[in-house]
Amino acid sequence: MSNRRFNPFDSAARPALQLLQLDLYRRAGIEVWMLRLDKVHPLISGNKWYKLKYTLQELVRRGEKRVLTFGGAYSNHVHALAFAGQAMGIETIGVIRGEPAYAANPTLSDARGWGMQLEFVDRATYRSRRDPDFELQLHKRFGDFGLVAEGGFGPLGLLGCREIIAGLDGVAEFDLIGVAAGTGGTLAGLLAAKPVASRLLGFSALKGADFLRQDITALLQQAGEADPGGWALQLDAHCGGYARTTPLLAAFMAAFRQKTGVTLDPVYTGKMLLRFNQMVTDGEVAPGSRVLLIHTGGLQGLRGMEKTLYDQEHAHRGGLPL
Numbered sequence: 001m002s003n004r005r006f007n008p009f010d011s012a013a014r015p016a017l018q019l020l021q022l023d024l025y026r027r028a029g030i031e032v033w034m035l036r037l038d039k040v041h042p043l044i045s046g047n048k049w050y051k052l053k054y055t056l057q058e059l060v061r062r063g064e065k066r067v068l069t070f071g072g073a074y075s076n077h078v079h080a081l082a083f084a085g086q087a088m089g090i091e092t093i094g095v096i097r098g099e100p101a102y103a104a105n106p107t108l109s110d111a112r113g114w115g116m117q118l119e120f121v122d123r124a125t126y127r128s129r130r131d132p133d134f135e136l137q138l139h140k141r142f143g144d145f146g147l148v149a150e151g152g153f154g155p156l157g158l159l160g161c162r163e164i165i166a167g168l169d170g171v172a173e174f175d176l177i178g179v180a181a182g183t184g185g186t187l188a189g190l191l192a193a194k195p196v197a198s199r200l201l202g203f204s205a206l207k208g209a210d211f212l213r214q215d216i217t218a219l220l221q222q223a224g225e226a227d228p229g230g231w232a233l234q235l236d237a238h239c240g241g242y243a244r245t246t247p248l249l250a251a252f253m254a255a256f257r258q259k260t261g262v263t264l265d266p267v268y269t270g271k272m273l274l275r276f277n278q279m280v281t282d283g284e285v286a287p288g289s290r291v292l293l294i295h296t297g298g299l300q301g302l303r304g305m306e307k308t309l310y311d312q313e314h315a316h317r318g319g320l321p322l
Ligand SMILES: *Cc1c(COP(=O)(O)O)cnc(C)c1O
Pocket: 046, 047, 048, 076, 077, 151, 180, 181, 182, 183, 184, 185, 186, 187, 265, 268, 269, 296, 297, 298, 299
């Protein structure tokens, strides 16, 4: 039997920078560029390529044969990890929040196709994912495994995410760098490589994400990185909650795609762009600013929501900040 393995993190990813040409930006006198991490790898999408790079390489180095991780039913992280695991010859287990019926959705069908074993748990159980007791139970059930935290959050994830901007030509010329945040792991990685004069702004996809600042600070400390300051969180970008969408968001994403050619996802990047453009409309971005927005990729959220988004898009009345 041939069991060919390769390391999908071998080759250096070189994401393109795209100038976003919107009337809104021209009128405001600002220049906005997008870093297309969504184009870095066809299946280990966006920031997940960077988050998993050292995390998985280290598990392989330790001789781990099997990894277990956590995620939602449309998780970009679960999808990426399932593919990377198969490529690298590691067994994967996904502990998924929700009903077993989700196993048939496109995201988890892909994951199963790449050999991932799925374990569905209810919301209450999922909330205990960081409890040592729960981990013990999982070991009793599955035996040995290396643990990868939800979203690849951790010092090695941070190390990978540094590289998103660490090697980027001209990055110091951006006044503002924006990124969507779930766990905040990517934001922490960017902070570790932040040019002194740039400001960093994280747009939370979750409602009530007051814990984020603390989590990010703790992760920086754990990784031995100083907090460089000069960063903030935008906590009101969530459109009603994690994975919630609105007619405004749906219509905005469709119009944005039409004007720029860039597909956004409804969970993370769509909300960041909508909120950023509202900031521009409100005059909160100074004329002359050069802005870098990170497209963190991950279009799994879109696969679960196409119908809803289509209906919402056509229900929207009123203007759009473009
Ligand atoms: C996972 C993900 C994020 C969130 O990254 P964190 O490091 O958890 O903050 C943002 N955007 C996309 C598209 C993602 O898939």
